[in-house]
Amino acid sequence: MPLPLLEYSQIAQNARVKSYSVGSEEDPRRSPEGLRRSPQDMDALIERSYRQIFFHAFKVDRDAALESQFRNGQITTRLFIRGLLLSPRFREGFYRCNSNYAMVDQIVGRVLGRKVNGDGERLALSILIAQRGLEGCVDALLESNEYLDRFGEMDVPQQLGRVLPGNPGGELPFNQQAPRYTAYWRDAQSKRAPAGPFRGTRSWGSTPHMVMGTDVMAPGPVPVQVSPTWKNGQPPRLAMNLWLLAGGLGALELVRVLLTTAGAMLSTGSGG
Structure with a gap:
């Protein structure tokens, strides 16, 4: 009731x-x-x-x-x-x-x-x-x-x-x-982090933080909330595919630049 x-x-x-x-x-x-x-x-x-x-x-x-x-x-x-x-x-x-x-x-x-x-x-x-x-x-x-x-x-x-x-x-x-949102939402968003190796903690630094449910200050990693858009420790499939595609294209471009530079150096040396 x-x-x-x-x-x-x-x-x-x-x-x-x-x-x-x-x-x-x-x-x-x-x-x-x-x-x-x-x-x-x-x-x-x-x-x-x-x-x-x-x-x-x-x-x-x-x-x-x-x-x-x-x-x-x-x-x-x-x-x-x-x-x-x-x-x-x-x-x-x-x-x-x-x-x-x-x-x-x-x-x-x-x-x-x-x-x-x-x-x-x-x-x-x-x-x-x-x-x-x-x-x-x-x-x-x-x-x-x-x-x-x-x-x-x-x-x-x-x-x-x-x-x-x-x-x-x-x-x-x-x-x-009364703005649309205040520090409440800003602070909540800042505590979100990707899943994976950083899941559950913010690993950098040793800033003291309040232990949940107590008034005790504890050193070490600060607990954070994992983004709800990540499932089973993985980002969305589309984001993962785009990231892999970008990484592959970047690697190919890096190889092309290295081969071009090496070819130019060899041609310059043989000409001398």
Whole structure:
């Protein structure tokens, strides 16, 4: 039985401040009512949705089938946002590159347009991701009263309260606050190593390292994680064949250069 969502307290942040100022470009943009919108309106909504979720999406990252459903009125803006969050592009570019805690910051900022309410909300939603996966967390936020009251079925989420009247400067745009991946993914990738004689350790140097499960510093080789793309201690067959082909061609070229040089030296000596 899954655990219920943990309770947490809200914190003070710009997104909770109601604005009574004259409208500006920082205010939430209201989408045209109804599902029958002009092609120009649909183009604008789609571009804003991609920008909110990915900040920038290349042509190859776009989901033509999902866009077609949205343009034809088969799904609402909220369901279009859901499709982008569960797309292979988001899973590979964000979900795969972050811990559950970091994913909470990513999803809350993109879906609800605000920061996380401290470690309490971060812990509660990270447990939800561990239990129900990315889809469970996305559905919980998109079906929440906060999202429906703020954006409804038709509006594209956006960062709220980035600039408040009377403040000399506003908050950074969310895409600058939360980059696609952090040192967590960089460090995990740096520990990957080829299989074979280096399997399981990084053999150079004797840098002390933490023994797993203890607070003891141990000298010697540092354990590393073997790349999952290598099977049975061997690289992919295509990579191996290409490497062997390159090695064979290099050897033939080296022999040709040596024979050519030797022939030139002999011809020069006989001519003298």
